[in-house]
Amino acid sequence: QLSSNFYSSSCPTALSIIQGAVSAAVSKENRMGASLLRLHFHDCFVNGCDASVLLDDTTNFTGEKTAGPNNDSLRGYEVIDTIKSQLEKQCPGVVSCADILAVAARDSVVKLGGTTWTVPLGRRDATTASFNDAQNNLPSPFSDLSALISAFSNKGFTAPEMVTLSGGHTIGQVKCSIIRTRIYNETNIDSNFAASLKKNCPSTGGDSNLSPLDQTARVFDNTYFKDLVIKKGVMHSDQQLFNGGSTDSQVNTYSQNSAMFFSDFGSAMIKMGNLSPLTGSNGEIRTNCRKTN
Numbered sequence: 546q547l548s549s550n551f552y553s554s555s556c557p558t559a560l561s562i563i564q565g566a567v568s569a570a571v572s573k574e575n576r577m578g579a580s581l582l583r584l585h586f587h588d589c590f591v592n593g594c595d596a597s598v599l600l601d602d603t604t605n606f607t608g609e610k611t612a613g614p615n616n617d618s619l620r621g622y623e624v625i626d627t628i629k630s631q632l633e634k635q636c637p638g639v640v641s642c643a644d645i646l647a648v649a650a651r652d653s654v655v656k657l658g659g660t661t662w663t664v665p666l667g668r669r670d671a672t673t674a675s676f677n678d679a680q681n682n683l684p685s686p687f688s689d690l691s692a693l694i695s696a697f698s699n700k701g702f703t704a705p706e707m708v709t710l711s712g713g714h715t716i717g718q719v720k721c722s723i724i725r726t727r728i729y730n731e732t733n734i735d736s737n738f739a740a741s742l743k744k745n746c747p748s749t750g751g752d753s754n755l756s757p758l759d760q761t762a763r764v765f766d767n768t769y770f771k772d773l774v775i776k777k778g779v780m781h782s783d784q785q786l787f788n789g790g791s792t793d794s795q796v797n798t799y800s801q802n803s804a805m806f807f808s809d810f811g812s813a814m815i816k817m818g819n820l821s822p823l824t825g826s827n828g829e830i831r832t833n834c835r836k837t838n
């Protein structure tokens with residue numbers, strides 16, 4: 546139902562405007578590429594790829610931005626605002642915020658050295674956001690493998706696709722509060738690696754101190770999987786993918802074959818971008834991604 550040429554007559558410059566703005570934002574701050582990829586994931590897993598994640602709360606703790614997994618953690622909203630205002634000047638009322646998120650995620654991965662894919666377009670924007678759905682549908686970094694598999698299965702993904710998409714953690718940063726239990730209490734972690742993470746993540750305090758999600762977190766590559774094999778997964782949920790269970794062999798394969806990871810990642814991102822889009826006369830094209838029209 547979505548199509549890659551959706552804006553080719555209504556806004557032929559849309560894709561180049563988005564790419565230019567993503568490129569500028571990531572050049573200014575490398576981590577922004579990771580933040581924009583995560584924004585699309587957190588949009589799609591909560592009632593589909595409909596830009597619900599971008600709506601500001603009208604009352605505190607009713608929308609998605611203030612839900613546990615997003616509050617003080619999701620970032621990149623200002624970059625989306627910049628892109629939206631450029632698009633509104635060029636083609637007012639045409640390009641949805643949901644499509645901006647999907648294209649910005651792809652352009653971020655490319656800019657950081659990763660793979661590319663063709664983004665199907667034509668999503669429209671939601672008029673509601675749900676705090677509870679964000680609380681309940683986004684996976685937890687404290688989950689074991691079985692819970693990670695079911696969180697993705699609830700959205701129609703296989704366990705191998707869950708592993709592939711987790712490769713998104715090849716870029717970006719994580720807060721100390723998320724990794725503290727792992728680095729102080731878990732045993733399936735390389736001890737020198739744990740010691741080095743503790744330097745920037747004390748046992749009390751420093752909750753917002755950041756650590757890179759893999760050893761080359763400024764580059765989209767397969768180092769995330771190489772790290773898992775040597776027990777250098779950063780979050781509990783990361784190391785679950787290589788912990789003596791059913792997903793070990795796939796992690797091994799990706800650690801040795803980045804081409805396979807790249808090609809699977811592109812396919813899985815297209816599938817994620819297809820999660821219940823609003824099309825036709827459903828939803829709207831927001832003028833401001835933070836507010837309904």
Ligand code: HEM
Pocket residue numbers: 576578579580581582583586617618619620684685686687693710711712713714716717718719720721723758782
């Ligand atoms: C498998 C289940 C997943 C869990 C439990 C999870 C959880 C998390 C958590 C807790 C953080 C750090 C948040 C913070 O410290 O503020 C994070 C960061 C990140 N996640 Fe995930 N995530 C998962 C899957 C994914 C997927 C599927 C993608 C994209 C395809 C993704 C992309 C990212 C990126 C790029 C970052 C870094 C963001 C930044 O630096 O701003 N994650 N994730």
